[in-house]
Amino acid sequence: MRITNNAKLPMPFVRMAEDNYISTPKRYSVTTLLKPVREILLKRRYEQEYEQDCSDMVWLLFGKAVHGILEQYGTGESEFVEERLDYKLENGYTVSGVIDFYDIDKGEVVDYKTASVWKVLYKDYSDWKKQGLMYAWLLKQYSLPCEKVVFYAILKDWSKTKAQFTADYPKSPVEMVEFYVTDKEIEETDKFIRSKIDELIEYEEKSDEELPLCSMEERWNDGDKFAVMKNGRKTALRVFDNVEEAETYKDEKGGDFIETRKGVDKKCIDYCLCCTKCAYWQSLQGEKVNG
């Protein structure tokens, strides 16, 4: 990855950004396995080519600072911190993960996150749970117990005022989310890891064009929406996920027409590092140009 410095920040920012993860053949980290196949492979193929500005990576710095400081207040007797675990599968591929904090007596993994308040407001922790289960799976390969995974999310954009006056807003800048680990979930995680690695192997030698398109969910696209509109009014009477419900509502409530609002691929547009190498993203640019 080439690091640019458009905001002319001091060199330590640039060096911090450059000191980022470089992939190793036949090795996939737990966090990488959570990403779509197309994104993983395009990033690997072009990791020396794609660009990121170090000012866009300040949250990486924030995350590193949090991990670095908490690591210093490290270990008791039955604990380890920032421990890398590698496990080689029968097919020669390695799954790796770095566990922030592990207490062997309690069988508990702790993971520190820096997150937005929105994560807590939406309460969608499925990605964290999958990540935690993969750590539990890694520990199990070494016959180490893991009963529970606890995430501590430091909320970067937390506001004391909103916490005082808004219902449902997190009351503290640190949110704790915990999951208990069952044998069934470990079995499912084992299947997930092996099938994801098999899928990556299948596509490693295929061309960019043959890589499977990321799903709508993976592209953070909520799908088209259908707004029931009234002549002379700018805002919708109501917005629906499907056109049939919108039609019924329009007829019942005296709407005049339905406006289709096309779903947006938010990840492709703003958050996918290898987007310029992806034919799908290129097609979106073509749509923009052609209106």
Ligand code: SF4
């Ligand atoms: S640009 Fe979109 S479709 Fe292409 S790899 Fe990135 S997320 Fe997937």
